[in-house]
Amino acid sequence: MAEHRTIARxxxxxxxxxxxxxxxxxxxxxxxxELLVARAKGISHSxxxxxxxxxx
Numbered sequence: 001m002a003e004h005r006t007i008a009r010x011x012x013x014x015x016x017x018x019x020x021x022x023x024x025x026x027x028x029x030x031x032x033x034e035l036l037v038a039r040a041k042g043i044s045h046s047x048x049x050x051x052x053x054x055x056x
Contacts, residue, residue, distance in 0.1 A: 005013060013036070020032045 016036055017029065017032055020036070021027070021029055024032065
């Protein structure tokens with residue numbers, strides 16, 4: 001959980017956000033943060049992307 005990170009892990013997390021923001025200046029910081037949090041949770045908490053044309 002994000003709330004239970006150590007200070008060192010919290011610093012590492014925000015450095016990752018900063019790097020991603022610098023690499024993707026057109027993306028909002030909140031989106032970058034949410035993507036990194038979702039990635040950290042793992043694939044078991046995610047749902048696959050299905051394009052609108054392929055939905056049944």
